Structures are given as C-alpha cells and as structure tokens.
Amino acid sequence: MNDPLLAPVPEEASALGATLLASHIAAKLCHDFISPTGAIVSGLDLLKDPSAQDMRDDAMSLIEASAHKLVTIVNFARVAFGAATSAERFDARELENLLKSAFEHVRAELDWAVEQQTFEKPAARALLNLAQIGGGALPTGGVARVTAVTEGDHIVMAVEAKGARVRMKPEVATGLRGEQLTDGLAGQWIQPFWLSEVVRDAGGTLSFEVAEEGAVTIRARMPV
Secondary structure, eight states: OEEEEOOOOOGGGGGSOHHHHHHHHHHHHHHHHHHHHHHHHHHHHHHHOGGGGGGHHHHHHHHHHHHHHHHHHHHHHHHHTSOOSSOSEEEHHHHHHHHHHHHTTSSEEEEEEEOOOEEEHHHHHHHHHHHHHHHHTOTTOEEEEEEEEEETTEEEEEEEEEOTTOOOOHHHHHHHTTOOOSSSOHHHHHHHHHHHHHHHHTTOEEEEEEETTTEEEEEEEEEO
C-alpha cells in the first residue's frame, strides 16, 4: 500500500529571498567542487614530492579522475542551476549525456526512458534536478528511471527511484514542498527547494510519494 506524500508547490514558496537562495546554491556548488578540486591538489603534491616518485602513476590517475569529475559537475551545474548558454531549448540527448556523466560518480544507475525530444530551459533545469535528486535517494545503489512525456499542453517529467535502501530524507521532502528549512542540513535541502522554485516559476506543480515496497517517485508537471 502506498503512502502518498503530495507536495504541491505553494504560491508562497518563493518567500526565501533571492540573495539567500543564491547563497545557499553557491554553498552547495562549493561543497560539490571542493572534493575533486582537493583531490587534484593532493595528486599534484604527490608529483612534487621527491620521496613519493613511486606513486607517480597513482597521482596521475587521481588527477585525471578528479578533473573529469570536476568538469562533469560544472557542466551539469551550468544547466541545472545556471543560465548555461543563451539557448532556450535543449535536445534530450544533451540532457541524457549530462545525466549519464553525473551518474558515473554515484552508486545509482540511470534508466533513461524519455520520449520528449526537446526541452525548454525551465523544463531542462527541472529534469536534471529531478533525476539527480532521485539518484540521491539511492545511497547504496538501485535504479533511477527518468521519464518525460507531453500530455496536452503540459510536459510531465518523473523519476522513480527503486533500490534496497531507497529513502527520502526529511530535508529533501521539505524542499520539494517548497518550504523553508527549519531543521536538518541545508546542503540536502537546497536542491529540492530549487527544483520547487523552478517548477513554481514556470506555472507547474510538483509532487512526490514514498511507497512501502521500496520506491520514491518525484513528478513535475509544467506547461509547454
């Protein structure tokens, strides 16, 4: 039996000031950037250490992997959080590639089952964040199935996360409801809250449900 937790995006969801919202997003991005950046610096330090020359190959592997991860995070963030380019529409294949790269660095697997071929900028932002949040609900692995279809004059996007230890943290649920954080970690809350803002600003609705059999579903419905 499902225990639906509907999260319609309220009109007052934008009560958080733009400056505070920007500061929370900046903090999240800095947190995402610091790990691969620090690993690159550690690799460079090893290369410069005369007593660690036998670890040169390991250092180069660390630098290469960390640089790749950093570029992946930056490319994803440019579309999911930033203005990206001047483009107002995105090809589904471009979004799929961004997500595939992002999922290389998490335990969850991406199941891309998207029918929609092109996405306007708000929908593209929503889809990327939706999918990444779904992957984050699978800390020990599982499958995040991403779908997007046109229904009349709306596009309906969803991620269904299934896995042995799938869970939705309270901070994530708070953010998806468009509510300000009063307890918990801001870093876990800001991306779901940002998603609710993107959907609300586009005139759409956002909902989610947690099923007893081990699945979390997040769904966004936005005007085309």
